[in-house]
Amino acid sequence: MLLKIAEILFIFGVLILGAAALTWVERRLLGLWQDRYGPNRAGPLGILQPVADMVKILTKEDWIPPFADRVLYVIAPAIIIIATFMVFAVIPLSPSLGVIELNIGLLFFLAMASLSVYSVVLAGWASNSKYALLGGVRAASQMISYEVFMALSLAGVIMMAGSFNLRTIVEAQQGLWFVVPQFFGFVAFFVAGLAESHRLPLDLPESEHELTAGFHTEYSGMKFGMFFLGEYVGVIVTSAMIVTLFMGGWHGPWLPPLVWFGLKMAFFVALFVLLRAAIPRPRYDQLMAFGWKLLLPLTLANAVITGGVLLAGS
Amino acid sequence: MLSQLRSLWWVFLHTFRKRDTLQYPEEEVYLPPRTRGRIVLSRDPDGEERCVACNLCAVACPVDCISLAKAEDDQGRWYPDFFRINFSRCIYCGMCEEACPTYAIQLIPDFEMAEYDRANMVYEKDDLLIAGTGKYPDYNFYRVAGMAVGGKDKGEAENEDYPIDPKSLMP
Numbered sequence: 308m309l310l311k312i313a314e315i316l317f318i319f320g321v322l323i324l325g326a327a328a329l330t331w332v333e334r335r336l337l338g339l340w341q342d343r344y345g346p347n348r349a350g351p352l353g354i355l356q357p358v359a360d361m362v363k364i365l366t367k368e369d370w371i372p373p374f375a376d377r378v379l380y381v382i383a384p385a386i387i388i389i390a391t392f393m394v395f396a397v398i399p400l401s402p403s404l405g406v407i408e409l410n411i412g413l414l415f416f417l418a419m420a421s422l423s424v425y426s427v428v429l430a431g432w433a434s435n436s437k438y439a440l441l442g443g444v445r446a447a448s449q450m451i452s453y454e455v456f457m458a459l460s461l462a463g464v465i466m467m468a469g470s471f472n473l474r475t476i477v478e479a480q481q482g483l484w485f486v487v488p489q490f491f492g493f494v495a496f497f498v499a500g501l502a503e504s505h506r507l508p509l510d511l512p513e514s515e516h517e518l519t520a521g522f523h524t525e526y527s528g529m530k531f532g533m534f535f536l537g538e539y540v541g542v543i544v545t546s547a548m549i550v551t552l553f554m555g556g557w558h559g560p561w562l563p564p565l566v567w568f569g570l571k572m573a574f575f576v577a578l579f580v581l582l583r584a585a586i587p588r589p590r591y592d593q594l595m596a597f598g599w600k601l602l603l604p605l606t607l608a609n610a611v612i613t614g615g616v617l618l619a620g621s
Numbered sequence: 622m623l624s625q626l627r628s629l630w631w632v633f634l635h636t637f638r639k640r641d642t643l644q645y646p647e648e649e650v651y652l653p654p655r656t657r658g659r660i661v662l663s664r665d666p667d668g669e670e671r672c673v674a675c676n677l678c679a680v681a682c683p684v685d686c687i688s689l690a691k692a693e694d695d696q697g698r699w700y701p702d703f704f705r706i707n708f709s710r711c712i713y714c715g716m717c718e719e720a721c722p723t724y725a726i727q728l729i730p731d732f733e734m735a736e737y738d739r740a741n742m743v744y745e746k747d748d749l750l751i752a753g754t755g756k757y758p759d760y761n762f763y764r765v766a767g768m769a770v771g772g773k774d775k776g777e778a779e780n781e782d783y784p785i786d787p788k789s790l791m792p
Contacts, residue, residue, distance in 0.1 A: 340635045343642045585632035586625055 315406050322395055326539040327357040333539075333580050340584040361532075369528035372434070379433035384530045387426035387537035394419045394544045399474045401557045401564040412473040413465065416548060417458055420503050424450045426537070427505070427512055431522035442521025445591065446505065446512035452598045453502035459606035460495035463488075463613035464552050477556030484555035491609040493553045495602050500549065502598075504541035507583035511591055546575035656730035657715045660706055662746070663727055663755035670750065671725035671762060674701040678717035678726050686710035687717060696771030698763065704749060708734060709742035723762040727755045 331346060331353065338345025349355040371380055397412040399405035409415050424447060431443015465471060467488065468479040476485075486493045502509045513521035523534045550556060550571040557564030559571075589597065643650060652658070665671050674691035692702035717726045736742050754760070769775045776783030 338640075340632050342635055342638050342640050344640055344644075581629060581633060585629045 314404065318395065318400070318404070318406055319392070322392065322540060322543065323536075325543055326536050327361070329539045329542065329576065330360065330535070331356045332576070333583075336577060336580045337584050340581065364532040365529055367528040369530065372436075372525050374435045375525060376433040376435060379429045380525075381530070383426050383430035383433060384526070384533035384537070386429065387423050388533050388540070390419045390423035390426065391537050391540040391544055395540075395547065397473055398544075398547050398551055399477055399556065400568050404565060405474065408472065408474055411471045413461060413471045413476070413552075416473075417454070417461075420457065421450075421454055423503075423537070423541070424454075426534075427522045430526070430534070431512075434522070434525040436525055438518045438520070438524045439522050442512045442514075442518050442524070445514075445518075446522055449502055449505070449509070449511055449594065452595065453499045453602075456495050456598060456602045456606050457499035457503060459603070459610060460492045460499060461552065462606075462610040463492040466610075466613050466617055473551055477551055477558070480555040480558060484553065484558070486553040486555075489553060489609070489613070491605055492613075493549070495606045495609070496552065497549060498602065500545035501579070501582065502594075504538065504545050506538070506542060506579055508586040508588055509594065510588065511594060514588060516588075542576060542579050543572065546572045546579065549575050652730035652732075654730060656732075657713045657718075657728040659731040659734055660708075660711065660717065660726060660728055660744075660749065661751045661755065662704065662725055662749045663751055663753065663757075665761040665763070666754055666759060667761065668752075669698070669763075670700050671723045672701050672704065673699040673723055673725070673762065674704075675699075675722060677720040677722065681716040681720035683714060683716060684710045684712055697768075698770050701746060704746040706744050706749060707742065708744060709739055724755070724757045724760050725762075729755070 334356075335345040335347075335353065345353070346356040347353040349359050371377060394416050396406040397409050397415050399408070427446035427450070428443045431439045431441075431446065434440070434443075464476060464485050467485060468476040470476060470479075479485075498509075505512050511521075512518075513523070515521075518524070523531055526534060547568075550568060554571050554575075557568045559567035562570075663671055672689075674689055676689065676691075679685070679687040679689060686707040687705070689701040689704040691699055693699055713728065715728050718728050721727075734742075763770050763773065763778075765779050765781075767775065767778060767781055
């Protein structure tokens, strides 16, 4: 029992520290790819930058605009934190490590991803300002649309592993990672994950150039910090899910399983940052057309073909 | 779609590029000699103040950050009684330098003049005066101007003829 609690606290702590470190890692990587340095002053290589940011954001005035809906305004940032952290409970980090083993682990992940939509929509609504509302509306339609493909792109994985249990799915990739037979599923899931965590090429709910900051325009202080934290935890969680579902989880030669999991996850986190550095944001109708006209047929065909092949093979 | 992957690859290749940032306080920034920075008051080759307190710089200054008052010494030379530049207003446009008839006021390549206290941004004449001649080593206003000062009478300046006597009939 105590061991389990220690394990949960360990995973929780690693996740929070990872998200905090990611704020620094992302800026350093962006700097690297834009031929500049990024934050390199606080501590060696600027590693203490997250501490400085934390001190700054915690000591800021925590202001709620008088025109806002106070209850929803306060609840919204909490939802995204809870939803994204909950996902990590079902992810198996190594053969022995993992908070909980659910038979419906994958469904739990999809459910929590859907719940995090509430956060941005409620934030946009409760802020009671037009930029925030537009951001919230965009977030709602974007995330609901991409959830469809997210679930559909996983249909192939579920069929091949024969289970919703994430641990079973990882164990089914002992010989061959699912990224090979399920390549289209992998691509669709990657794009959908990007849209779900509303990271930069698909950050239309925020899009600072046209909506100032979208759904969190009115937020300041630690409430804004919680949205920020939620976004970075979302990046980590999406990377962890990609690794679990398609890249063979902890499998890999020579190195211990946990290290393999971490390395693969770090690769995808870096890829997320590279996408941010390289790809411009699409127009909103392009985003919707890409989802419904390209990804939906692709994932449906992927599911049908996978099912057919499996049926023929059995 | 392919072009997106290509731009991903190109951006990734920047990993191996040199970074453009200059680490400023550790690395020095190269400033061209004509950079318009801190304002100084120079002296002529004899070591006297060049400024003749004509007020043209104060008039030319678009933000009115220069103030001075004229005084005259026993030699007949004009000089500023006080000369004050408020650098918290100065926009480093260089109009004062252009307006100056004696090359006294000059902008030099130095910008490191930050202060914690705004009052310290106001430079008095002692802070502005430098020991040397600045950009024009040979120029000496009173040696080329027609004005008579102590040690130099009318007509003794460079390229200046002695004044003619209009009442004289001699050629």
